[in-house]
Each structure stands twice: as C-alpha cells, then as structure tokens.
Amino acid sequence: MENNINTRFASAFEEDVYTGLTSYPKHLSSKYFYDKKGDKLFQDIMNLPEYYLTNCEYNILAENTKEIADAFSGANGFDLIELGAGDGKKTKLLLRYLSDNNIDFNYLPVDISQNALDELQESLKKELPEVSVKPQQGTYFDTLERLSDYNSRKKVILVLGSNIGNLLHKDAIVFLKQIQEAMTPDDMLFMGFDQKKNPQTILDAYNDPTGVTEAFNKNVLERINNELDGDFDLDSFFHWETYNPETGTAKSFLISREKQTVTIKKLELTVNFEAWESIHTEISQKYDDMIVDWLASQADLKVTDSFTDEKDYYKNYIFRKK
Numbered sequence: 213m214e215n216n217i218n219t220r221f222a223s224a225f226e227e228d229v230y231t232g233l234t235s236y237p238k239h240l241s242s243k244y245f246y247d248k249k250g251d252k253l254f255q256d257i258m259n260l261p262e263y264y265l266t267n268c269e270y271n272i273l274a275e276n277t278k279e280i281a282d283a284f285s286g287a288n289g290f291d292l293i294e295l296g297a298g299d300g301k302k303t304k305l306l307l308r309y310l311s312d313n314n315i316d317f318n319y320l321p322v323d324i325s326q327n328a329l330d331e332l333q334e335s336l337k338k339e340l341p342e343v344s345v346k347p348q349q350g351t352y353f354d355t356l357e358r359l360s361d362y363n364s365r366k367k368v369i370l371v372l373g374s375n376i377g378n379l380l381h382k383d384a385i386v387f388l389k390q391i392q393e394a395m396t397p398d399d400m401l402f403m404g405f406d407q408k409k410n411p412q413t414i415l416d417a418y419n420d421p422t423g424v425t426e427a428f429n430k431n432v433l434e435r436i437n438n439e440l441d442g443d444f445d446l447d448s449f450f451h452w453e454t455y456n457p458e459t460g461t462a463k464s465f466l467i468s469r470e471k472q473t474v475t476i477k478k479l480e481l482t483v484n485f486e487a488w489e490s491i492h493t494e495i496s497q498k499y500d501d502m503i504v505d506w507l508a509s510q511a512d513l514k515v516t517d518s519f520t521d522e523k524d525y526y527k528n529y530i531f532r533k534k
C-alpha cells in the first residue's frame with residue numbers, strides 16, 4: 213500500500229477513513245452511513261418486512277402505552293428527552309397518550325440534524341399541537357452535558373431503535389455512563405434493545421433480497437467518492453452479513469470481488485484490495501437480560517422494569533440510577 217501521509221485532516225470523517233482503510237483488517241464506521249441518502253435508505257430499511265425491530269418496538273409502545281406513560285409521570289410533571297428522535301413515529305404513541313390525559317410534560321427531541329428536528333417539529337405542530345416541543349440540536353454528548361443542569365423536575369431519557377446496538381460493549385458502557393451522570397435518583401432511562409433470537413431471523417433482517425441494506429452499507433463508499441474524491445467502483449464490492457449466536461453480534465462487511473486499487477484524492481491515499489478482502493462496517497449487537505443487566509451495572513444503573521413483544525424479539529427496559 214502506498215501512502216503519502218497527510219497528517220492534517222480536515223474532519224473526523226477524513227481521519228477515520230484514512231485510519232480504517234490503512235488498517236488490517238480494514239474497517240469503516242457505520243456512523244458514516246448517514247447523510248441525506250443514508251437517512252432515506254434507513255427509513256426504507258425500517259419499512260422492510262424482514263427488519264422486524266421497528267414493528268416490534270412500535271407494538272411494545274402501542275400495547276403498553278398506559279403502563280409506560282404512568283411510569284414516566286412525576287408529581288411535578290417531567291421532561292421527556294429523546295436521543296436520536298428521527299421521525300418520532302413510535303414516540304408519538306406516548307406523546308398522544310400523555311397529551312390526551314393532560315399530563316404535564318415537555319418533549320425535548322435531540323438530533324444532530326437540524327433538518328430532522330424541523331420536520332419533526334412541523335409534523336408535531338399538525339398532529340399534536342398541544343404538546344410543548346423544545347428541539348435540541350447537537351450530539352448526544354453535548355446535549356447530555358447541557359441537560360444535566362436541567363434538574364428542576366424529573367427527566368425521562370428515551371433511546372429507541374436499539375441504537376445502542378451499533379456500539380461495542382465498551383463504548384455502550386461509556387454511553388450509558390454519560391446518561392447516568394446526567395440523571396438524578398428520580399430520573400429514568402427508557403431504552404430499546406434488540407434481543408437474541410433465531411439466527412436466521414437476524415441474518416434475514418440485515419440481508420434483504422431487495423438490496424436496500426446493501427445500498428445502505430455501500431453508502432459509506434459513496435460518501436468517500438463524493439466527499440473525499442474517491443473512485444470506489446461500488447459494483448466491485450458486495451454486502452456480507454454474519455451473526456455469532458454466542459456473542460449476539462451481527463456484523464456487516466463489504467467484500468471486494470477482485471484484486472483492485474482505489475484512490476482517494478483528498479486523502480492522497482491509494483488503497484490496495486486483495487480479491488475477497490473485507491471492510492468491516494457495522495455491528496448490530498443483540499442482547500439478553502444477562503447482558504443488559506451487566507451493561508447497566510457497569511454504568512451504575514439498574515433495570516427496574518421491562519416490556520417485550522409477543523415473540524420476545526425486542527425489549528424496552530427502564531433503568532434508574534443504582
């Protein structure tokens with residue numbers, strides 16, 4: 213591999229791409245799947261029949277709305293802070309119930325994308341005009357720091373979609389710990405965790421026959437081509453999914469069909485691929501109660517309740533400070 217080392221990177225994306233493609237084995241982070249096109253592809257994934265996660269979580273919230281909303285409610289009302297709010301489709305079930313029952317709360321959706329927040333606020337204005345919405349633009353980390361000062365009344369932090377599954381356990385613990393530090397003993401965390409299940413069901417969820425997941429995975433290469441002046445030939449890579457039932461880790465890869473060389477002009481980088489060489493792009497961790505209890509205890513949290521769907525495919529847990 214021939215590298216003209218450029219130590220000054222203009223962005224974390226540049227640095228991460230450089231590091232990932234000069235490592236062995238090669239890797240790229242799934243956080244770079246998401247731009248306008250990636251967001252749309254992820255929306256399409258959530259509508260795939262094979263991608264059971266979204267429907268399972270929707271059903272859990274639909275079947276247990278009252279119980280969940282009652283657990284959230286505090287004597288002086290509460291602030292509902294959602295990390296990674298997206299289109300809010302699932303959350304609206306709770307918002308509608310809270311609003312219909314005149315429960316005192318503010319909804320604070322947090323997202324890195326101002327555009328996503330604007331669209332969510334617009335749809336809430338039409339569908340649930342009586343809900344008080346206070347959008348927070350920023351990373352989870354910045355927002356949590358800011359919100360730890362937000363202690364005038366109970367906080368409920370919501371993280372849906374099994375987003376935690378895209379983190380290695382060590383990073384998941386750091387994330388949970390950051391949330392724990394922003395919580396008071398009165399506060400709670402409500403979080404979704406996709407569960408271990410028949411490995412075939414998991415492989416099918418990440419391997420749809422229509423190729424949407426493949427396009428989503430390849431979007432990181434497309435971003436490198438568009439933003440860093442790369443020349444990846446997308447057809448010469450294919451999507452590959454694995455699932456280890458022992459660890460509960462699903463992994464996505466892109467595999468080079470042939471020996472080839474890719475140039476990324478903005479990084480002054482030439483990358484050689486052997487035939488069948490892989491780029492690891494995503495983990496989607498699956499859990500059971502034991503792993504969730506262990507993660508919680510590592511972050512000084514404890515599970516106080518949980519809700520599941522009829523097939524036990526997915527679970528939402530309530531956590532409090534230990």
Ligand code: AVI
Nearest residue numbers: 257373374375377378425496
């Ligand atoms: C956002 N995240 C929880 C999804 C998942 O299931 O890991 C992203 C995804 N990757 C492929 N399909 C969906």
